[in-house]
Amino acid sequence: MRSIVKNNNKINGKVILVGAGPGDPDLITVKGVNALRRADVVIYDYLANDKLLAKCRAEAEKIYVGKKGGEHTLSQDQINRLLIDKAKTTSVVVRLKGGDPLIFGRGGEELLALKENNISFEVIPGVTAGTAALAYAGIPATHRAEATSVSFITGHEDPNKPESGLNWKAIARMNGTLVFYMGVKNLPTIVARLCKNGKLPTTPAAVIHWGTLPGQRTVQGTLANIEVRVQQENIKPPALIVVGEVVNYRNAMNWFEHLPLFGRRVVITRARAQSSELVRELESLGAEVIEFPTIKIIPPQSWQALDRAITDIAKYDWIVFTSVNGVEMFQQRLNHYDRDVRKLAKTKIAAIGPATAERLRLIGVRADLIPEKFVAEELAALIRKQGTLKGQRFLLPRADLARSLLKDELEKSGAIVDEIVAYRTTLAAADKDKVLHELNNRKIDAITFTSSSTVSNFVDMVGKDQLNCLDDVVVACIGPITQNTAEQLGIDATITAQEYTIPALVDEIVSYFQSINLEGKS
Numbered sequence: 083m084r085s086i087v088k089n090n091n092k093i094n095g096k097v098i099l100v101g102a103g104p105g106d107p108d109l110i111t112v113k114g115v116n117a118l119r120r121a122d123v124v125i126y127d128y129l130a131n132d133k134l135l136a137k138c139r140a141e142a143e144k145i146y147v148g149k150k151g152g153e154h155t156l157s158q159d160q161i162n163r164l165l166i167d168k169a170k171t172t173s174v175v176v177r178l179k180g181g182d183p184l185i186f187g188r189g190g191e192e193l194l195a196l197k198e199n200n201i202s203f204e205v206i207p208g209v210t211a212g213t214a215a216l217a218y219a220g221i222p223a224t225h226r227a228e229a230t231s232v233s234f235i236t237g238h239e240d241p242n243k244p245e246s247g248l249n250w251k252a253i254a255r256m257n258g259t260l261v262f263y264m265g266v267k268n269l270p271t272i273v274a275r276l277c278k279n280g281k282l283p284t285t286p287a288a289v290i291h292w293g294t295l296p297g298q299r300t301v302q303g304t305l306a307n308i309e310v311r312v313q314q315e316n317i318k319p320p321a322l323i324v325v326g327e328v329v330n331y332r333n334a335m336n337w338f339e340h341l342p343l344f345g346r347r348v349v350i351t352r353a354r355a356q357s358s359e360l361v362r363e364l365e366s367l368g369a370e371v372i373e374f375p376t377i378k379i380i381p382p383q384s385w386q387a388l389d390r391a392i393t394d395i396a397k398y399d400w401i402v403f404t405s406v407n408g409v410e411m412f413q414q415r416l417n418h419y420d421r422d423v424r425k426l427a428k429t430k431i432a433a434i435g436p437a438t439a440e441r442l443r444l445i446g447v448r449a450d451l452i453p454e455k456f457v458a459e460e461l462a463a464l465i466r467k468q469g470t471l472k473g474q475r476f477l478l479p480r481a482d483l484a485r486s487l488l489k490d491e492l493e494k495s496g497a498i499v500d501e502i503v504a505y506r507t508t509l510a511a512a513d514k515d516k517v518l519h520e521l522n523n524r525k526i527d528a529i530t531f532t533s534s535s536t537v538s539n540f541v542d543m544v545g546k547d548q549l550n551c552l553d554d555v556v557v558a559c560i561g562p563i564t565q566n567t568a569e570q571l572g573i574d575a576t577i578t579a580q581e582y583t584i585p586a587l588v589d590e591i592v593s594y595f596q597s598i599n600l601e602g603k604s
């Protein structure tokens with residue numbers, strides 16, 4: 083239920099101050115996601131991962147108020163004003179801030195401004211960078227007997243201020259872990275003050291840039307050499323400085339930067355609605371995924387043919403699904419007529435591969451057949467093995483541009499085949515310039531093609547004369563048909579999956595990069 087507060091006869095909304103977590107979008111809390119889902123307005127910062135905005139309703143208003151470096155889009159006063167104004171006109175305003183909103187996030191100032199204006203609020207804490215970036219860099223914030231405390235300290239003090247607000251003597255004497263936020267620019271002053279007040283120059287230190295994200299970089303050393311190393315590696319904000327013995331555990335505990343695809347940037351070209359499995363798998367292996375959807379799935383020009391088939395479903399002996407989309411569209415129309423899968427009780431069902439079979443399982447249907455190789459030729463052969471096809475009726479709900487090989491093969495064996503367009507694929511309207519720029523500047527390690535149409539649409543989108551942008555990029559195809567299309571269009575495939583599935587494609591990508599890593603080390 084939405085809470086509302088009566089104030090001078092006006093009904094105000096509520097502001098929810100939400101911690102977005104340190105960067106990795108999965109590190110937001112469940113409660114934080116729920117708040118985003120019901121937000122009317124989201125006001126977000128530079129450090130809040132904008133992928134989180136996908137959790138909001140499409141019609142929610144999204145307002146960026148971040149500051150990068152010293153450049154503010156709005157001053158703190160203007161942000162406070164905006165929060166108040168929005169709360170007066172809408173019911174749920176989410177204020178999304180990086181990490182935890184009340185740790186160096188100026189969240190406290192915003193809450194006081196709301197309080198003064200009688201706007202009610204809630205706070206949903208977040209995972210702060212001061213613990214999460216350390217965890218992703220393989221540094222335990224505390225460790226039994228060695229670091230019995232951890233301090234979060236601002237590194238943002240003006241070094242020319244005559245009196246520091248910090249008690250450097252006390253800080254230098256702390257035996258625990260010191261974590262400085264916003265301190266990269268002041269690193270020389272921080273190191274000097276610590277050493278002047280008694281910290282040994284041999285104390286281990288690390289600087290973590292964009293922790294928990296695929297672009298995470300960590301520099302490790304001691305107070306004596308950390309400045310030079312940070313300069314050499316050209317580390318810029320946002321970054322945390324960690325000082326203490328716990329830094330040494332990184333050698334044993336550094337897991338994230340050792341994930342097999344860590345630091346690899348991979349473009350994926352499939353339709354956004356279908357990309358989640360591939361995105362999840364690649365990201366969980368440490369890759370940074372750049373979505374460049376070349377395809378959009380749209381309904382057929384008319385539902386007439388599919389609807390007629392569904393009404394007459396009992397006349398078919400077989401339904402053969404050759405894609406997840408085919409299953410989805412079929413289910414949609416079945417629902418549309420208020421029918422369910424019991425209507426399919428007498429029909430045999432084949433699926434081209436495990437993803438299609440899995441999608442069928444979700445609607446309560448177990449495929450009778452799945453070929454060992456997920457191509458039309460194999461499926462046709464397997465169906466033929468089931469007995470004579472003479473006079474058997476087949477329904478093939480499929481894409482508009484699909485190959486008609488399966489139909490031809492089945493008809494050769496005497497089957498009667500109704501091939502029906504259940505969905506169409508069109509060119510997606512993705513912004514090609516950014517991806518092309520990154521490809522041309524060797525900022526991309528790999529590109530994946532998961533169907534022939536992703537390849538042909540890619541070529542249409544970037545232009546045939548631009549294909550040299552793939553010269554130094556690993557081109558990964560899901561199977562031989564996609565590879566063939568790529569080669570016909572002038573793109574050399576580096577990798578082709580043996581089994582034509584997303585997990586197999588990801589495995590091939592991993593083995594490829596692992597072999598390169600090994601070469602690099604030998």
Ligand code: SAH
Pocket residue numbers: 104105129179180181182183184185186187209210211212215262263264265290291292293294295319320321322323
């Ligand atoms: N409220 C935030 C901190 C905001 S202050 C939190 O709880 O994490 C901004 C500073 O936080 C940056 O200058 C940097 O020192 C640190 N920071 C935030 N996100 C970071 C990240 N992903 N990696 C490293 N440092 C980060």
